[in-house]
Amino acid sequence: MQLDLKKYILPLKHTFSISRESHDFQNTLIASLSLNGQTGYGEATSNPYYKISVESMMAEINAIRTAIQAYTFTTPEIFHTFLTHKGLSNFAICALDLAAHDLFGKLKGKPLYEIWNTNLDHYPTTNYTIGIASIEKMVAKMQETPWPIYKIKLGTDNDVNIVKELRKHTDAIFRIDANCAWTAEETIFNAPLLKDLGVEFLEQPLKADDWDGMEKVMHHSVLPIIADESCILESDVEKCGLHFSGINIKLTKCGGLTPALRMIKEGKDLGLKVMVGCMTESSVGISAIAQLLPQLDYVDMDGSMLLKEDIADGIIISKDASLIYPKLGGSGITLR
Known part of the structure; x- marks a missing residue:
């Protein structure tokens, strides 16, 4: 099995700001695995919050390059176990796991959603993210x-007023992501005001380890609360079941599609709403997320829409928010 790694610097349409950081570019790793004339592609972005860089992922993977290239590939799930035993970070595993799934589907000649016995009769619509900026710029992004x-994205001293102003310009559903910037008291206070402004749910308002605060919020918030930073690994799902209404699974954080599929099942078994979210990534990562859509309640897969220019072709998100799935097997990715 041939392994290739390449770093890309993805320029963004607009400066992207959340409560703890801003950036104009996104560094990302594209991994490709080739076998029997087919190539599968996977992606994992750098992330300063989790102290992950493209260089650190490449170093991890290159340290076991010989073992990967000598590996006898059968299924992505068995390959994922192999990678886990090698001690790679979840971000590095994600890039390889997504590539393995794309490769597997291409070898089978079937899209992943079909291999997983799901269909596209019903699937959720992705949201489009508006990062923190002046109200004028946020409105301009919506109009664009x-x-x-x-x-x-919120986490300022003026959060409710921002939503009031944005509401004047659209009838769209709002979802609020404070990225750990609020306290329990703020969340409980803001929730009814935001509900009246057409907000559907709140995503990760409190710090990831503030479990006591989340328990308080869970009992007093009038809006559903979705875990993000509190739900990274498979082992987090059960605990989140006691403190949240739902979970947002990030493929890069959990280690790819293989653990994400298990997290989706466990979340549903616990009665949680299940969402999959993206980083600011190319169509390589977004097309992998798209394969999961029939299994999800919510999805945030707008990463490639935030880029000035994409580096790959795969799932197409139309201007009316509908999707056009690629005809290729796997995640259907071709690199430009």
Whole structure:
């Protein structure tokens, strides 16, 4: 099995700001695995919050390059176990796991959603993210991309007023992501005000380890609360079941599609709403997320829409928010 790694620097359409950071570019790793004339592609972005860089992922993978290239590939799940035993970070595993799934589907000549015995009769619409900026710039972003659902990044001293102003310009559903910036008291206070402004749910308002605060919020918030930073690994799902209404699974954080599939099942078994989210990534990562859509309640897969220029072709997100799935097997990815 041939392994290739390449770093890309993805320029963004607009400066992207959340409560703890801002950036104009996103560094990302594209991994490719080739076998029997087919090539599968996977992606994992750098992330300063988790102290992950493209260089650190490449170093990890290159340290076991010989073992990977000598590996006898059968299924992505068995390959994932092999990678886990090698001690790679979840981000590095994600890039390889996504590539393995794309390769597996291409070898089978079937898209992943079909291999998983799901169909596209019903699937959720992705939200479009509006990062923190001046109200004028946030409104301009909405007007530039009219969309049925917006995720609004908050974590300022003026959060409710921001939503009031944005509401004047659209009838779209709002979802709020405070990225750990609020306290329990703020969340409980803000929730009814935001509900009246057409907010569907709140994503990770409190710090990831504030379990006591989340328990308080769970009992007093009038809006559902979705875990993000509190739900990284498979082992987090059960605990989140006691403190949240739902979970947002990030493929890069959990280690790819293989653990994500198990997390989706466990979340549903616990009665949680299940969402999969993205980083600011190319169509390589987004097309992998798209394969999971029939299994999800919510999805945030707008990463490639935030880029000035994509590096790959795969799932197409149309201007009316509908999707056009690629005809290739796997995740259907071709690199430009």
